[in-house]
Amino acid sequence: MSQYKIGTKVIHSGQPADSVTGAVITPISLSTTFLQKSPGVPIADYDYSRSGNPTREAFEKCIADCENGKYGLAFASGLATLATITQGLSAGDEVVSVDDVYGGTRRYFTRVAANFNIKFTFVDMGTLDQIKNAVTEKTKFVWLETPTNPLLKVADIKAIAEFVHSKGSILIVDNTFMSPYFQNPLDLGADVVMHSATKYINGHSDVVMGCLATNSEDLYNKYKFLQNSCGGVPSPFDCFLAMRGIKTLKVRMEAHQKNAFALCEFLGKHPKVDRIIYPGLPSHPQHELCKRQMHGFGGMVVVFLKGGEKQSRTLLENLKIFALAESLGGVESLISIPSFMTHMSVPPAVRAELGITDSLVRISAGIEDIEDLIADLTFALDKVEL
Numbered sequence: 001m002s003q004y005k006i007g008t009k010v011i012h013s014g015q016p017a018d019s020v021t022g023a024v025i026t027p028i029s030l031s032t033t034f035l036q037k038s039p040g041v042p043i044a045d046y047d048y049s050r051s052g053n054p055t056r057e058a059f060e061k062c063i064a065d066c067e068n069g070k071y072g073l074a075f076a077s078g079l080a081t082l083a084t085i086t087q088g089l090s091a092g093d094e095v096v097s098v099d100d101v102y103g104g105t106r107r108y109f110t111r112v113a114a115n116f117n118i119k120f121t122f123v124d125m126g127t128l129d130q131i132k133n134a135v136t137e138k139t140k141f142v143w144l145e146t147p148t149n150p151l152l153k154v155a156d157i158k159a160i161a162e163f164v165h166s167k168g169s170i171l172i173v174d175n176t177f178m179s180p181y182f183q184n185p186l187d188l189g190a191d192v193v194m195h196s197a198t199k200y201i202n203g204h205s206d207v208v209m210g211c212l213a214t215n216s217e218d219l220y221n222k223y224k225f226l227q228n229s230c231g232g233v234p235s236p237f238d239c240f241l242a243m244r245g246i247k248t249l250k251v252r253m254e255a256h257q258k259n260a261f262a263l264c265e266f267l268g269k270h271p272k273v274d275r276i277i278y279p280g281l282p283s284h285p286q287h288e289l290c291k292r293q294m295h296g297f298g299g300m301v302v303v304f305l306k307g308g309e310k311q312s313r314t315l316l317e318n319l320k321i322f323a324l325a326e327s328l329g330g331v332e333s334l335i336s337i338p339s340f341m342t343h344m345s346v347p348p349a350v351r352a353e354l355g356i357t358d359s360l361v362r363i364s365a366g367i368e369d370i371e372d373l374i375a376d377l378t379f380a381l382d383k384v385e386l
């Protein structure tokens with residue numbers, strides 16, 4: 001399906017009509033085991049569902065195609081994807097990660113994988129300065145998120161990939177925030193792209209799942225071995241739901257982005273708002289880079305309210321449509337204060353250093369009618385006292 005555009009791929013890639021029944025939609029294949037015609041000779045390509053499952057494989061092909069990769073793999077969550085990749089390392093190996101990384105990723109690196117004597121270094125990747133000093137001959141991969149969570153800092157994937165390759169290492173990009181619709185890191189030189197499919201890919205806040213895509217046969221074989229050996233696979237039902245969800249990725253991402261722009265327009269002028277960060281605004285420090293490496297700007301908006309914890313709590317407690325909840329990328333608008341929620345596990349000193357203050361409010365723009373979202377914010381902002 002690689003000749004098609006993404007709005008077609010999300011609907012058709014990996015999902016041909018069932019050759020036996022003609023069913024247009026990929027069936028949910030729940031069987032854990034598969035018949036063999038002779039010992040060790042399966043009838044089809046499957047023997048045991050952890051090793052390979054038809055519904056999962058359909059999703060894996062779809063995500064590979066959507067990221068312009070040859071190979072795809074699915075996992076039980078975004079973090080299971082990260083954990084499986086990391087289990088390919090050995091004691092003494094090193095990893096360099098972007099500093100403003102997803103809270104759960106930092107927790108896994110520093111509090112789980114570090115116990116196995118793997119060294120993690122966190123650096124700002126806005127320029128190459130810090131990464132140049134951090135990568136050594138022991139660096140097995142560089143982990144990049146762009147735009148980052150929650151500050152929406154952007155890094156130059158192409159420049160970083162070239163540098164990382166010159167050092168004989170590989171670049172892995174967490175593309176959760178942009179989805180394959182707005183950014184394709186493999187096209188920019190990344191070796192692996194991964195997603196928390198829990199977010200935009202599934203898009204309906206009802207599946208926890210992860211995935212990766214790559215063009216490297218070696219890396220694919222390595223991660224497929226680890227997927228089977230570590231066992232962090234998603235259920236066939238979740239794969240079905242994620243495939244159902246991804247079919248509307250194009251229309252959802254366009255709608256998320258449209259609402260995000262409208263929220264910026266409204267909030268940017270509001271007297272109780274200090275400033276906003278959105279990659280689509282010329283005020284974003286790396287707006288030119290965003291235009292160059294992304295096909296759009298996504299649905300995540302960061303708002304710094306005037307005041308502090310009291311003001312941001314008042315805003316969030318008075319909203320009716322925006323759900324006060326963690327996560328992002330669902331059809332419903334979500335709002336959160338990372339310092340009390342997603343980034344609680346980041347030490348306060350690190351939070352302060354990164355600029356994750358108590359007045360930083362993160363919005364995942366949903367696809368509701370924008371008039372209703374703005375009315376909801378207007379009402380809640382009226383309750384905020386400076």
Ligand SMILES: *Cc1c(COP(=O)(O)O)cnc(C)c1O
Nearest residue numbers: 077078079102149176196198209
């Ligand atoms: C949510 C998220 C993850 C973790 O994914 P889970 O599916 O929750 O395990 C990783 N990276 C980013 C950017 C995320 O938003």
